[in-house]
Amino acid sequence: MASQTLQSVPAEPSPARHDSRLESRHEMSPEDAARRDAEGQAYFDKVMADDSRIEPRDWMPAAYRKTLVRQISQHAHSEIIGMQPEANWITRAPSLKRKSILMAKVQDEAGHGLYLYSAAETLGQPRDQMMQDLMDGKAKYSSIFNYPARTWADMGAIGWMVDGAAIANQVPLCRASYGPYGRAMVRVCKEESFHQRQGFEILLELSHGTPAQKQMAQDAVNRWYAPALMMFGPPDDDSPNSKQSMAWNIKRFSNDELRNRFVGMMMEQVKVLGLTLPDEDIRFNEETKKWEHGPLDWDEFHEVIAGRGQCNAQRLERRREAHQNGAWVREAAAAYAEKQAKKNAAKEVA
């Protein structure tokens, strides 16, 4: 398995590895708890210094756990909400092959959501709770999905730019210090790179098609460019959580660093497409050896995060509606499973 090659398990087992079920049965004295925390912290610090991995049953600082739950669940929510703009075009996809590819892609996203919810569950947060937080508007998801998918070309732009930005963000997460997250990201990234290629292919076909198709492609690139760049998060001097996440080996590169790198990739690829990026200020800075781009509208970014984007209300309402409409189905499945378990238990007794 490819994921194992990325895993660097420490040679000795963690002294702080414990079974939380045992702990609840044996109430610890304050002294023991303090000793365990000190040992745990020392082990945790060593793992960070060695750039190794923390696993679910290892001791970890409460803030590290909280940060991970927040980040992984937000990521999962983004996958789930991110299904909607693309699902919007499945029934209208203009060829059966494209329909088939798009369906498979959206299905992958549901799968990513599942892995990620599972990874977050290893930190003690139940999926139901995470879902509820999403529907209550307490949890965030990537703002990009609050923009509408207006035309078929948006399927191309989302794949190429949005998934492209996601990959740039996520490849370093394959080395995240929390094991289940890093391993989930290995699989997610493999599938995302397919998604990006299919997006690029859609745009390539359109940009070499009829004038109307080329126009559709350029319009989509124009609309998704700035939101895609903003997916990397606020500029470094305005990103309060970044420093700590980098110290914890969750985040590996700063927002601006990843964004600049991404702009450079886009600039090369857009030439192949025969399209342009709607930013005249893009240039390679010979002194810093970095790509630069024009100003982004961070007010719009904060507006969308605050819930005032074009599709915020629509996306959440769709999720709530699906959840509510499915309540009776989930109840039925639970009731049936319970009855079956009782029946099986009765059989065993008999």
Added chain:
Amino acid sequence: MSTPEAVTTNASATDHDGGHGEISVGVAGAGAGGDGMASATRITPGNALRPEDIALAVSRGTATPDADAAELALRLGDDALILAQRLSHWISRAPELEEDIALGNIALDQLGHARSFLTYAGGLDGRSEDDLAYFRREHEFRSVQLFEQPNGDFAVTIARQFAVSYYQFELYRRLAQSSDAMIAGIAAKAVKEVDYHRDHSAQWVLRLALGTEESRARMIHGLAVVWPYVDELFRDDELTGRLSDAGVAVQPSSLRADFDRLTGEVLAEAELEVPKVQPAPGGGRRGLHSEHLGYLLAEMQVLAREHPGASW
């Protein structure tokens, strides 16, 4: 053609305790060429029959259907296409994430079958799968009316899927023996996938029927809503008579006994009765559709028709 009586006659849904993943829904020995138990998701690349391969064979003239086989492929392709279109609407709307994936998977399988059958059908006069899907009008579609019935709630979708998957399984396992090699090849691949669809729908019929009072009421309602359209699946006509004589296909009526028996076993375990409803007159095979199909096609075809001649 001979009906493979030896297979799928000993399965019984009631032999098992019905826990998830344990129920048998008549899958033993299913499929063609003795590899009915092979995984649909682990087909070795050399064996996978993709629509692109069929298109290539058609364009090279190595697989050209005669008029009757083309009409059969059109019927079955339309059935699968219309159902895929219906099911795909569930993606991002299902009761659980797992069902978004499951229904999406079934839709993808159906779309794959549709693409294969339509590509082959188009071999008669040089039309592509997309010509057939996007540039025919409502009365030119040959799907039976069950497939176009609206999704309704989850129970209606499951009821429709239950009837469809048991029908398609019986049909495809026989078509896998077709004297038309391409029909046989497509069916042999499809039957493995449809086998999973049967399992999925049977599991849900049981869960919903035996879950809560509400789910039971909805399941009963769902079956009642779709069952009037079941009869049409099994109607013979002149084409099926000729195809049957030629060994290309079987008469649809010959599938009925196995369908009734196997669905009956699941319904019995679910403590449900076969709905007592009057059969609808149907007519889909002659291009007579319910009022629902026009809307489905309008949505499916709108973009392709805005750009006639464009490639995507």
